Amino acid sequence: MKNRFKNILVLIIIACGFWYIIQYEGLRLKGIDFSLKGNKLELNQKDKxxxxxxxxxxxxxxxxxxxxxxxxxxxxxxxxxxxxxxxxxxxxxxxxxxxxxxxxxxxxxxxxxxxxxxxxxxxxxxxxxxxxxxxxxxxxxxxxxxxxxxxxxxxxxxxxxxxxxxxxxxxxxxxxxxxxxxxxxxxxxxxxxxxxxxxxxxxxxxxxxxxxxxxxxxxxxxxxxxxxxxxxxxxxxx
Ligand SMILES: [Zn+2]
Structure with a gap:
């Protein structure tokens, strides 16, 4: 029982980590050229x-x-x-x-x-x-x-x-x-x-x-x- 609880806790921590990374990436893109990314225009590094x-x-x-x-x-x-x-x-x-x-x-x-x-x-x-x-x-x-x-x-x-x-x-x-x-x-x-x-x-x-x-x-x-x-x-x- 204790072990199962531990496993669930570890899974939750990993999920939170992923969620954080996804959010952070999203914000980072927003900061650069989100409006164009959102409109499918992929911009080159030089064009950011x-x-x-x-x-x-x-x-x-x-x-x-x-x-x-x-x-x-x-x-x-x-x-x-x-x-x-x-x-x-x-x-x-x-x-x-x-x-x-x-x-x-x-x-x-x-x-x-x-x-x-x-x-x-x-x-x-x-x-x-x-x-x-x-x-x-x-x-x-x-x-x-x-x-x-x-x-x-x-x-x-x-x-x-x-x-x-x-x-x-x-x-x-x-x-x-x-x-x-x-x-x-x-x-x-x-x-x-x-x-x-x-x-x-x-x-x-x-x-x-x-x-x-x-x-x-x-x-x-x-x-x-x-x-x-x-x-x-x-x-x-x-
Ligand atoms: Zn032409």
Whole structure:
């Protein structure tokens, strides 16, 4: 009888220990980025200061890919239309980008112009809602398998961060070898941008080469990524 009582007491003590650890872990996560964790956005160590209420320079390093998505309510801070030219037919929403990239983007486009290169905006911010519409109409017309191959599932497009924009040229033919694409690849790091989906890196980024899609990460990260010919995924893991 005495022994059984002892055993029960030991079990209670162990259970209390576990309970304490779980509570402590929960609080620790809350202190860092609970709101985003709660919304399924797993943040990298480097991004732990980022959350909805504390948008700062670290936001530029948030990772969104097929593994890490954004909540349906996530909207970038200070969505604004930059003073650059847009291709005809670009809708109102996609002319917007996050406030943090307005200045670097305008500087990039005006510097390019001064160097004889005309860059045109094609697609910036895409809300969760419009991603959902695009995805479901693609599923309807082509089936889920093909839709998954070409369109991000809602919440998994980097365009929802407002930190990236697709660039084009006046011919709407933005491929490697055109002077505009080559200029962008060589110079965007100077303004804090990277070619987010470089050639030959699909195994890491999950996305085919896209010479037109530039992503703001800040000047320091952009230079490192450019110099070392790596991706954002590799940079965040280093
Ligand atoms: Zn894009």
């Amino acid at each position: 200061l980022v959350n909805k209420n504390n948008i700062n320079a670290n936001t530029a390093l948030v990772l969104v890919n097929s593994e890490y998505g954004l909540d349906k309510n996530y909207e970038p801070k200070d969505l604004t239309i930059p003073s650059i030219s847009f291709a005809s037919g670009v809708n109102e929403e996609e002319r917007h980008v996050a406030g943090i990239i307005i200045k670097p983007l305008e500087e990039l486009v005006s510097t390019a112009k001064a160097e004889g290169i005309i860059l045109i905006g094609n697609s910036g911010y895409r809300s969760y809602k419009s991603q959902k519409n695009t995805y479901s109409s693609r599923v309807k017309s082509e089936g889920e398998k093909l839709a998954d191959a070409y369109v991000a599932k809602p919440g998994f497009s980097e365009h929802q961060t407002g930190l990236c924009i697709d660039i084009t040229n006046k011919d709407r033919y933005f491929v490697k070898g055109t002077k505009e694409a080559d200029w962008l690849a060589k110079n965007c790091y100077r303004f804090g941008f990277i070619i987010r989906y470089p050639y030959g890196k699909k195994n890491i980024t999950g996305i085919e080469y896209e010479p037109w899609h530039i992503r703001y990460v800040g000047k320091e990260a952009a230079k490192y990524i450019y110099d070392n010919k790596i991706t954002l995924e590799e940079y965040l893991e280093k």
